[in-house]
Amino acid sequence: MKQKITEKIKKLNLDINIDNKLYLNRWKTDEDSHLNVLDNTVCAEHCPQKDCTAFCPARVYEWRDGRIMPGYEGCLECGACRIGCPNGNIQWRYPRGGYGVQFKLA
Amino acid sequence: MPEKFDAIVIGAGMSGLAATYKMASAGLSVALIERGDYPGAKNVMGGVLYRSMMEELISEFWKEAPLQRPVVEQRFWLMDENSVVTTGYKSQEWAQEPFNCFTVFRGQFDKWFAQKCTDAGAVIVNETVVESCLKEKGRVVGVRTSRPEGDLYADVVILADGVNSLLARQLEFHREWQPGQVALAVMEELELPAEIIEERFNLDKGMGATIEIFGDGSLGLVGTGFIYTNKKHISIGVGTLLSQIIEVKARPYEMLEYLKKHPMVSPLIRNARPVEYYAHLIPEGGYRAIPKLVGDGVVVAGDAAQLVNGIHREGCNLAMTSGRLAAEAVIKAHQAGDFSAGQLSFYEESLKDSFVVEDLKKYKDTTHLLEKNPQYMNQYIPFANRAMHEMFTVDGVSKKNKQKKIMKRLFTDKSIFSVGRDVFRLIKAVK
Numbered sequence: 459m460k461q462k463i464t465e466k467i468k469k470l471n472l473d474i475n476i477d478n479k480l481y482l483n484r485w486k487t488d489e490d491s492h493l494n495v496l497d498n499t500v501c502a503e504h505c506p507q508k509d510c511t512a513f514c515p516a517r518v519y520e521w522r523d524g525r526i527m528p529g530y531e532g533c534l535e536c537g538a539c540r541i542g543c544p545n546g547n548i549q550w551r552y553p554r555g556g557y558g559v560q561f562k563l564a
Numbered sequence: 565m566p567e568k569f570d571a572i573v574i575g576a577g578m579s580g581l582a583a584t585y586k587m588a589s590a591g592l593s594v595a596l597i598e599r600g601d602y603p604g605a606k607n608v609m610g611g612v613l614y615r616s617m618m619e620e621l622i623s624e625f626w627k628e629a630p631l632q633r634p635v636v637e638q639r640f641w642l643m644d645e646n647s648v649v650t651t652g653y654k655s656q657e658w659a660q661e662p663f664n665c666f667t668v669f670r671g672q673f674d675k676w677f678a679q680k681c682t683d684a685g686a687v688i689v690n691e692t693v694v695e696s697c698l699k700e701k702g703r704v705v706g707v708r709t710s711r712p713e714g715d716l717y718a719d720v721v722i723l724a725d726g727v728n729s730l731l732a733r734q735l736e737f738h739r740e741w742q743p744g745q746v747a748l749a750v751m752e753e754l755e756l757p758a759e760i761i762e763e764r765f766n767l768d769k770g771m772g773a774t775i776e777i778f779g780d781g782s783l784g785l786v787g788t789g790f791i792y793t794n795k796k797h798i799s800i801g802v803g804t805l806l807s808q809i810i811e812v813k814a815r816p817y818e819m820l821e822y823l824k825k826h827p828m829v830s831p832l833i834r835n836a837r838p839v840e841y842y843a844h845l846i847p848e849g850g851y852r853a854i855p856k857l858v859g860d861g862v863v864v865a866g867d868a869a870q871l872v873n874g875i876h877r878e879g880c881n882l883a884m885t886s887g888r889l890a891a892e893a894v895i896k897a898h899q900a901g902d903f904s905a906g907q908l909s910f911y912e913e914s915l916k917d918s919f920v921v922e923d924l925k926k927y928k929d930t931t932h933l934l935e936k937n938p939q940y941m942n943q944y945i946p947f948a949n950r951a952m953h954e955m956f957t958v959d960g961v962s963k964k965n966k967q968k969k970i971m972k973r974l975f976t977d978k979s980i981f982s983v984g985r986d987v988f989r990l991i992k993a994v995k
């Protein structure tokens with residue numbers, strides 16, 4: 459099943475620049491990150507799949523230079539990474555009151 | 565601002581607003597604390613607000629509330645890669661007062677509802693995160709907020725902080741949700757002129773339709789795609805169990821793009837311009853995931869208590885009803901001057917007697933069944949599509965022979981027993 463789904467998406471040749479989606483939204487960005495990876499050696503040594511880089515709907519997590527860099531500015535505040543990281547390695551809180559993403563519609 | 569309130573509500577979503585409105589209307593002093601810039605700024609639904617539960621709070625609210633469209637048609641699609649089996653129901657009755665349900669924008673509706681709460685006497689504190697509950701001798705007596713000197717006290721605290729439910733988790737009312745207990749939904753709002761929406765969806769002026777898409781809409785994963793019509797926007801999204809997204813390494817925005825490009829979907833949204841992009845979790849744990857609901861000086865309502873009926877895409881109504889029932893229990897406690905868990909358990913009992921828990925009980929095994937048995941999404945939906953294709957393609961083969969061929973196809977992949985067992989299990993899970 460896994461293979462079939464991956465193939466389906468590949469076939470479509472979707473080249474999605476997530477920034478184009480995130481630009482649609484209104485943001486009030488805080489100086490401090492509300493997302494923290496607790497232990498980067500866990501990411502490096504115990505997490506071959508690096509799931510957070512795939513399932514995060516805002517593509518906040520990138521694996522770069524041997525560590526996970528959270529681009530917290532584009533976080534949609536869904537909470538999936540807190541639950542989905544198989545190692546419980548993400549310290550998650552809400553942005554400060556009034557900061558973060560601001561939806562007008564939906 | 566008085567230092568101590570009769571009640572503090574955390575979260576200006578559907579459940580928190582319902583609870584606040586009810587308590588403030590009964591004369592209690594209530595503070596409602598919301599982390600967003602304004603109520604609704606963080607909320608995502610896209611979606612369908614049910615009239616009856618809202619009317620239990622504010623009668624004939626549709627005359628003044630900011631709504632999108634009354635829903636007159638609900639369609640259900642069983643979708644394969646290049647085809648779809650459709651069914652649905654449309655009713656003229658739903659186009660008239662008192663209506664059945666409406667599409668709404670939470671960014672607008674929640675703001676309006678909050679104003680009703682203010683009018684009823686509640687104090688609304690925006691841009692403020694509640695960080696923890698304050699406890700004294702084991703009972704909750706208030707909240708600590710992110711503001712300097714931000715402690716507030718109350719006889720009762722209602723946790724209506726939504727699906728992430730961080731505060732109930734802190735109180736150890738539940739453990740962290742598992743990836744199989746939440747769906748991750750992504751959605752976009754697409755802009756289109758009202759007349760074009762009405763033409764494409766075959767609607768009278770101002771009326772709305774919804775489409776729930778099973779099968780290929782969520783790439784065969786347990787979940788649904790959905791399309792809702794608003795006044796000048798179409799909400800399109802896909803929600804899938806987080807456990808399954810992780811398992812297949814799907815990227816949620818790619819799933820959304822797949823849905824938008826699907827040949828059955830793309831004509832409906834042609835030339836529509838995306839204007840906002842969202843992600844939000846939906847509780848999917850069902851009956852078995854309902855946490856502890858009541859403690860000394862505290863109750864939990866709405867998504868924070870996993871009160872969502874995913875099979876019927878009902879959440880806001882369960883949230884409103886649980887918020888209202890929580891408020892009723894608090895009003896009773898206020899009259900008795902007793903805020904112990906024993907007194908507040910009136911909430912738990914009335915929730916059990918309501919449709920909320922009854923419905924969740926009825927479907928307690930369904931999501932789990934679908935997760936453990938991918939054939940429902942992956943084999944039976946494509947099968948239904950091929951069967952329809954067979955029957956309706958006119959090619960000179962007799963209908964009897966067509967039927968034979970269809971049945972043969974079903975049973976080459978599977979034994980008659982396994983098909984029978986799947987049907988039986990599904991009926992049992994939704995009976």
Ligand SMILES: Cc1cc2nc3c(=O)[nH]c(=O)nc-3n(C[C@H](O)[C@H](O)[C@H](O)COP(=O)(O)OP(=O)(O)OC[C@H]3O[C@@H](n4cnc5c(N)ncnc54)[C@H](O)[C@@H]3O)c2cc1C
Nearest residue numbers: 575577578579599611612694725726844866867879880883
């Ligand atoms: C994509 C999508 C589509 C949906 N479609 C439908 C539908 O069509 N029909 C339907 O009935 N249901 C639908 N639902 C479900 C429905 O949206 C929820 O069940 C409902 O909103 C729950 O209401 P709530 O008040 O419990 O939580 P929410 O509406 O999520 O409100 C929680 C509030 O608490 C605030 N908050 C959280 N933590 C804190 C804190 N620590 N301090 C201060 N404030 C805090 C948040 O900012 C938020 O305003 C959908 C959900 C999603 C994600």
Ligand code: SF4
Nearest residue numbers: 501505508510543547
């Ligand atoms: S999923 Fe968790 S452990 Fe793995 S890379 Fe991401 S943060 Fe690190």
Ligand code: SF4
Nearest residue numbers: 514533534536537539
């Ligand atoms: S909360 Fe959601 S959007 Fe934000 S980083 Fe985590 S998964 Fe990504």
